[in-house]
Amino acid sequence: MNISNPILIKEMRTRMRGRRSFLVLTGYVLVLSLILGLVYLVLSNNAPTSVVSSAGRYLTPVLIFVQMGLICLIAPTFSASAISSEREQETFDLLVVSLARPSTIVFGKVGASLSYLLLTLFGSLPLIALTWSLGGVALGDVAIAYLVMLVAGVTYCSMSFMWSTLVRRGVFAQLLSLFTVIFLVAAMPALAMFFTALASNFSGGPSQGFINVVYLLMRTNPFAAIAYLLFGLPMPQGVWMEKVPIWITQVIFYLGLTALSLFFSLRRLERVRKWL
Amino acid sequence: MGDNPNNTTSMIRLENVTKYYKTFPAVNNVSLEIARGEVFGFIGPNGAGKTTTIKMLATLMLPSDGRLSIGGYDIVSEPHEVRRIIGYMPDSFGVYEDLLVWEYLDYFASLYKVDPARRGRAISDVLELTDLAIKRDSQVMSLSRGMKQRLCLAKTLIHDPEVLLLDEPASGLDPHARIEIRELIRELCRMGKTVLVSSHILTELADFCTSIGIIEAGCLLASGRIDDITHQLAGHVMLEITVKGDPGPCVDALSERADIERVTCDGRAIRAEYTGDANEVDELLEYLIRGGARVLSFTRSEADLEDIFLKVTRGVVA
Numbered sequence: 001m002n003i004s005n006p007i008l009i010k011e012m013r014t015r016m017r018g019r020r021s022f023l024v025l026t027g028y029v030l031v032l033s034l035i036l037g038l039v040y041l042v043l044s045n046n047a048p049t050s051v052v053s054s055a056g057r058y059l060t061p062v063l064i065f066v067q068m069g070l071i072c073l074i075a076p077t078f079s080a081s082a083i084s085s086e087r088e089q090e091t092f093d094l095l096v097v098s099l100a101r102p103s104t105i106v107f108g109k110v111g112a113s114l115s116y117l118l119l120t121l122f123g124s125l126p127l128i129a130l131t132w133s134l135g136g137v138a139l140g141d142v143a144i145a146y147l148v149m150l151v152a153g154v155t156y157c158s159m160s161f162m163w164s165t166l167v168r169r170g171v172f173a174q175l176l177s178l179f180t181v182i183f184l185v186a187a188m189p190a191l192a193m194f195f196t197a198l199a200s201n202f203s204g205g206p207s208q209g210f211i212n213v214v215y216l217l218m219r220t221n222p223f224a225a226i227a228y229l230l231f232g233l234p235m236p237q238g239v240w241m242e243k244v245p246i247w248i249t250q251v252i253f254y255l256g257l258t259a260l261s262l263f264f265s266l267r268r269l270e271r272v273r274k275w276l
Numbered sequence: 277m278g279d280n281p282n283n284t285t286s287m288i289r290l291e292n293v294t295k296y297y298k299t300f301p302a303v304n305n306v307s308l309e310i311a312r313g314e315v316f317g318f319i320g321p322n323g324a325g326k327t328t329t330i331k332m333l334a335t336l337m338l339p340s341d342g343r344l345s346i347g348g349y350d351i352v353s354e355p356h357e358v359r360r361i362i363g364y365m366p367d368s369f370g371v372y373e374d375l376l377v378w379e380y381l382d383y384f385a386s387l388y389k390v391d392p393a394r395r396g397r398a399i400s401d402v403l404e405l406t407d408l409a410i411k412r413d414s415q416v417m418s419l420s421r422g423m424k425q426r427l428c429l430a431k432t433l434i435h436d437p438e439v440l441l442l443d444e445p446a447s448g449l450d451p452h453a454r455i456e457i458r459e460l461i462r463e464l465c466r467m468g469k470t471v472l473v474s475s476h477i478l479t480e481l482a483d484f485c486t487s488i489g490i491i492e493a494g495c496l497l498a499s500g501r502i503d504d505i506t507h508q509l510a511g512h513v514m515l516e517i518t519v520k521g522d523p524g525p526c527v528d529a530l531s532e533r534a535d536i537e538r539v540t541c542d543g544r545a546i547r548a549e550y551t552g553d554a555n556e557v558d559e560l561l562e563y564l565i566r567g568g569a570r571v572l573s574f575t576r577s578e579a580d581l582e583d584i585f586l587k588v589t590r591g592v593v594a
Contacts, residue, residue: 006383006386009383009386010372010375010379010383013375013379014372014375017374018374089370089372090369090370091370091371091372093331093334093364093366093369094366096335096336097334097336097362097364098359098384098388099356099359099388099389100387273335273336273337274338276336276337
């Protein structure tokens, strides 16, 4: 990504100016703090001292899961209207007739959304430092969890950007982006559960093929990847890629989705004269 | 690769260009040439095909058929080269309200790859030209509509393009702002730019265009230098008559004559197109006076853009 990308600079200027960005970031950190505070309160009042003394073991996953949930909600809104809003406010023609290459537009717009996402992730660092200091979680695992969140954010931003090139109305692009994210994080586990339920009805238990499919679907889910990382989800004997950590395949799958989304966005913008 | 722009005399060229929206021909077999340094007025009613033609020239749309080139560069196969030499101002455009005026221009300067060392100077120059220097640090959203229009023109000029495509540049402006835009375009003409400017308000163009094209229902009905077209199309004498009292009977009397083609009346002023012998026009004055008209003035006038437009078009809206 070229840091001197004019679109990126312009987007940063407009996004960071005014109260909106400040309020979103403050709200994000406040929500996280509030949830952490409540969980800690419940723990300290109800759990035995041994649990409270290693509260980080519970607080860190809570913080990461809540952040992952927030990323699922806010990442699409960052870039789903990137192109549609330019079309709606009648500035897209001016952008197209300039000397900006499609790649400049794609990386400028997606980069601006990502930079804001990065800002929210950085905003949560003091909180994660606090929960980690309470013990129970390895620093490496926290770092990998952040990588999973970052890659998920990149993927959702890229997919949302692709929708914004495909759909004229910004609000529809937002909806489609949200549905895509919901499909990726909820429909895949739902499908996995469906297969598991189906397999349990078979006499003699599920076949190895079924188990493989269920675990393959699970490998596409960032929540499963984080759960594997922080709680150590057990892997059945002989399942495909048994020795490969879930987060690695999940990150690779999401990077693949990102590459595909960016590729289709580029193709769409290269053919802009056919659909404008 | 197209010709070197410096070697081409006709800067803008359209050859049998057709553009269909589904099955509807918005532009129909249009051929046109605009020479370097020419200020070309593209005239036509709303929906005539002006914007579609300009959008094709601006590389925003592909023609269904035919060939368009600017400065020798083909708009289909060499859009990037075309974009380098054109400045495009659409009829309706948006601005980034959150930016400051200089940031807005800086954004487009960097999109057009204006050398960073020259960027500050270029921004100052276009602000000066469009009379917006005082608004340099103002927020775009605080500008009036006329100022935003001038700002859009400023961004169109930021990379010093050779060709300007201005689609209805003064639409929606009050008379004062209209005059400002007109003066600006006049200044651009003096700078030697090749300008294609569209409008459906004829008086806007009459002042500064060197040539015109009249388009209706997607078809180019006439094009060329204003003098040539006037000579070619307005073979008839235009008469301007002012009468004392009700002009109605005089209009009726004129309409009855076979040598009068068209009569219009605006208040007490009557305009009539006389198709008879120009040397016998005194006979018409005599006829009116005999009929009881109290003629205050009776003058011959040259056909203007409005007369030509009315003569050529059929009032068809595409």
